[in-house]
Amino acid sequence: MKSISLLGASGSIGTQTLNILDQHPDQFRLVACTVGKNIDKVREIIEKYSPKLVSVQKKEDAEQLKLEYDGKVTILYGEEGLVEAAVHPEAEMVVNAVIGSVGLYPTLQAIKEKKTIALANKETLVTAGHIVMEEAKNHGVSILPVDSEHSAIFQCLQGEKEKNIERLVLTASGGSFRDRTREQLKGVSVDEALNHPNWSMGAKITIDSATMMNKGLEVIEAHWLFHLPYEQIDVILHRESIIHSMVEFHDSSVIAQLGTPDMRVPIMYALSYPDRLPLPQASRLSLTEIGQLHFEKMDMNRFRCLQFAYEAGRQGGTFPTVLNAANEVAVAAFLERKIEFLQIEDLIEQALSRHESIEHPDLTTIQEVDKETRNYVQTLLSHT
Numbered sequence: 109m110k111s112i113s114l115l116g117a118s119g120s121i122g123t124q125t126l127n128i129l130d131q132h133p134d135q136f137r138l139v140a141c142t143v144g145k146n147i148d149k150v151r152e153i154i155e156k157y158s159p160k161l162v163s164v165q166k167k168e169d170a171e172q173l174k175l176e177y178d179g180k181v182t183i184l185y186g187e188e189g190l191v192e193a194a195v196h197p198e199a200e201m202v203v204n205a206v207i208g209s210v211g212l213y214p215t216l217q218a219i220k221e222k223k224t225i226a227l228a229n230k231e232t233l234v235t236a237g238h239i240v241m242e243e244a245k246n247h248g249v250s251i252l253p254v255d256s257e258h259s260a261i262f263q264c265l266q267g268e269k270e271k272n273i274e275r276l277v278l279t280a281s282g283g284s285f286r287d288r289t290r291e292q293l294k295g296v297s298v299d300e301a302l303n304h305p306n307w308s309m310g311a312k313i314t315i316d317s318a319t320m321m322n323k324g325l326e327v328i329e330a331h332w333l334f335h336l337p338y339e340q341i342d343v344i345l346h347r348e349s350i351i352h353s354m355v356e357f358h359d360s361s362v363i364a365q366l367g368t369p370d371m372r373v374p375i376m377y378a379l380s381y382p383d384r385l386p387l388p389q390a391s392r393l394s395l396t397e398i399g400q401l402h403f404e405k406m407d408m409n410r411f412r413c414l415q416f417a418y419e420a421g422r423q424g425g426t427f428p429t430v431l432n433a434a435n436e437v438a439v440a441a442f443l444e445r446k447i448e449f450l451q452i453e454d455l456i457e458q459a460l461s462r463h464e465s466i467e468h469p470d471l472t473t474i475q476e477v478d479k480e481t482r483n484y485v486q487t488l489l490s491h492t
Contacts, residue, residue, distance in 0.1 A: 109134065109135060109136065109137055110135060110136050110137075110200055110201060110379070111136075111137055111139045111198050111199050111200045111201070112125075112129070112136055112137065112138050112139065112199065112200075112201050112202075112203060112379070113138075113139060113140040113141065113193050113194060113196050113199035113201070113202045113203070113218075113223070114126070114138060114140070114141040114142070114203045114205065115141070115142045115190060115193060115194060115202065115203065115204050115205055115206045115211065115214060115229075116142060116143075116144075116204070116205035116206035116207065116211075116228075116229075117141040117142060117143050117149070117153060117205070118143045118144060118146040118149040118150075119205055119206070119207065119310050120205075120310040120313070120371070121203075121205035121228045121254065121310075121371060121375065122141075122143075122203075122205045124371050124372045124375055125203055125205065125375050125379075126138075126153070126157075127372060127389075128372055128375055128376050128379060128387075129157070131387065131388065131389065132385055135379075135380070135385060136379060137157075138153070138157040138159050139159055139160050139161070139196055139198045139199050140159055140160060140161040140162070140163075140192075140193040140194075140196040140198075140199055141153060141157075141159055141161075141162055141163075141193060142162070142163040142164070142189060142190050142193045142206070143162070143163075143164055143165075144164070144165045145164070145165055145166065145169070147164065147169050147172070147173070150162055150164060150169075150173060151173075151176070154177055154180070154181055158180075158181075159181060160181065160182060160196065160198060161181065161182040161183075161184065161192060161193055161196055162181055162182070162183055162184070162193075163183070163184040163185060163186075163189025163190055163192065163193050164183070164184075164185050164189070165185065165186065166185060166186075167185050167186070169185065170183050170184060170185035170189070187210070187213070190206075190210070190213075190214045191213065191214050191217050193214070194214035194215065194217055194218040194221075194223070195214075195217050195218055195220075195221045195223070199218075199223055200223065200224060201223060201224040201225075201226055201379070202214075202215070202218040202223045202224070202225055202226065203226040203228070203254070203375075203378075203379075204218075204225060204226065204227050204228060204229040204232065205228045205229065205254070206229055207229070207231075207310060207312050207313070208229075208231055208312075208436050209231045209232075209235050209429075209432060209433065209436070209478055211229035211231060211232050212229075212231065212232045212235055212236055212240075212474075213471075215227070215229070215232045215240060216236075216239070216240065216243055216471070219240070219243045219244050219247050219249045220243070220247060222247055222248065222249055223249065224249065224250050224252065225244070225249060225250070225251045225252065226252045226254050226375070226378040226379060227251055227252065227253055227254055227255075228254035228255060228375075230255065230322075230325040230326065230328075230329050231325070231432050231436075233328065233329045233332045233333065234325050234328045234329060234428050234429075234431070234432045235428060235429045235432050235433075235474055235478065236429075236469075236471065236474050237328065237329070237331070237332030237428075238332070238468070239470070239471060239474075240332070241332050241333075251333065252378040252381055253329075253333055253374070253378065254371075254374050254375055254378050255326060255329070255374065256352045256353075256369075256371060256373070256374045257278045257279065257326050257330075257352055257353040258326065258329060258330060258333055258353070259352070259365075259373075259374030259377055259378065260351075260352035260353035260354075260364070260365035260374075261276055261278075261330065261333075261334060261353045261354075261355055261365075262333075262377075263365045263377065264353070264354065264355040264363040264364065264365055265334070265355060268355075268357070268363075270334075270335065272357045272358055272359070273334075273336065273340070273355060273356075273357060273358070274340070274356045274357055274358045274360075275336075275340040275341065275342055275355075275356045276330055276334060276336060276340065276341045276342070276353065276354075276355055276356075277342045277343075277344060277353060277354040277355070277356065277362075278323060278326055278327065278330060278341065278342070278343045278344075278353050279343075279344055279345075279346035279349070279351050279352060279353055279354070280320065280323045280343055280344070280345050280346065280406070281304070281317065281345075281346065281347060281349045282320075282345050282347060283304065283314075283317035283318040283319070283320065283322075284300060284301050284302070284303050284304055284314070284317070284318040285300075285301070285318050286345065286347070289410075290410060290450070293449055293450055294448070294450065295448065295449075296448075296449045298442065298443060298445060301314070301315055301318045301442075301449060302314050302315070304317060304318075311443055312436075312439055312440075312443070315439045315442060315443065315452075316413075316435070316439065318449075319411070319413040319439075319449075319452055319453065320406075320411035320413050320414040321413035321414070321416075321417065321435050321439075321452075321456075323343055323411075323414055323417075324413055324414045324415075324416060324417020324418065324431075325417060325432065327341050327343065327414075327417055327418060327421060328417060328420070328421045328428055331421055338418055338421050338422050343406050343414065344403050344404065344405065344406060345403065345404040345405070345406055346401065346402065346403050346404075347402045347404075348398060348401055348402065349369040350366055350367070350368070350369075350393065350395075350398060350401055351364045351365070351366050351401065352364075352365050352366070352367065352374075353365065366393060367390075367393055368390065368391045368392070368393050370390050370391065372387060372389075372390060373387060373390060412453045412457075413435070413452075413453055413456065416431060416453075416456055416457065416460060417431060419460075420460065423465055424465070424467070425465035425466050425467045425468070425469060426463070426465050426466045426469050426473065426474065426477045427460065427463065427465050429469070429474050429477045429478050429481070430459050430460055430463045430477060430481045431456065431459075431460060432478075433459070433477075433478045433479075433481035433482050433485070434455055434456045434458075434459035434460070434481055434482075434484075434485050435452070435456055436482070437455070437481075437482050437485040437486060437489070438451070438452040438455040438456060438485060439452060441455075441489050446489060446492070447489065447492060451492070455485050455488055455489070458485075458488060459481055459484060459485055462484070463477075463481075
């Protein structure tokens with residue numbers, strides 16, 4: 109039985125991970141988890157899974173839970189609690205399903221404790237990919253991708269040699285506004301942006317999908333996971349989200365991973381790797397029912413955030429940190445209805461334009477640049 113620590117248990121990936129644990133109680137057990145502010149979810153998890161440790165975001169919530177579950181479970185809060193959950197001595201695998209750069213430090217600490225990492229938190233590799241992958245190599249730790257696109261590539265590469273790869277092809281659904289021109293994006297609402305045509309995801313990731321920043325972050329993540337230059341990582345628009353990604357080899361062969369849009373499939377693959385476990389609740393793919401699959405070239409002028417990500421990735425240094433930090437603040441402002449949809453791009457562009465990159469940044473530098481960028485974007489917001 110594999111012991112799991114789940115960071116971000118109340119989010120989209122977290123709840124689907126728990127669903128997998130429900131389907132295979134003889135294979136997995138939850139020993140630690142973190143939740144933000146959803147205290148009802150914490151109570152449900154404690155009653156159902158009996159974890160040894162639970163961490164929440166706020167001190168007052170932790171104090172209340174301590175009163176309710178005194179002696180039954182260790183209750184912590186804040187960043188310290190996040191780290192303690194990640195390094196729990198009984199956990200063999202850490203599923204990092206938190207949103208944002210807050211997932212970076214706990215991941216690094218878990219790597220030092222030689223925990224296998226099932227990574228759904230893109231920002232960990234976007235902001236500090238060079239540090240994370242070096243630490244993983246030094247400690248002999250596996251980083252198993254949970255994003256559907258990276259899981260697809262990982263599956264396509266089983267039994268293959270890295271030297272034979274010609275290029276990676278990430279597929280993108282196009283998000284909520286894939287059929288709209290830039291002119292038609294003016295004045296779109298938050299509710300419209302959250303209406304994704306294919307996937308059920310959290311609010312932040314759904315907005316990132318609409319701007320195509322989600323795919324841009326995935327390009328940077330793929331660069332670090334699969335050790336390829338950006339010139340060998342392509343993105344194409346694929347409306348149906350049936351082909352999750354592809355690998356082209358230098359003999360011109362292309363291997364693709366297909367399946368219905370269900371995040372439990374890549375989560376399960378990471379949890380069970382190198383084995384595969386059944387997922388009875390997943391819908392089966394029927395190509396005859398689908399009939400056709402469609403593909404289109406990505407328009408970088410239409411999806412400017414994807415272009416920003418490629419540029420930041422190629423420039424390297426602290427540019428990806430700025431890209432991610434600016435995006436997180438801008439998306440939060442849009443979700444709070446403080447700015448228009450297209451202003452997300454404007455804020456990111458302003459942050460990138462003013463930045464002077466620092467090459468080979470250490471963790472402290474990354475954290476400082478992240479904080480400074482967030483403050484700068486907040487200043488811009490105060491003048492909108």
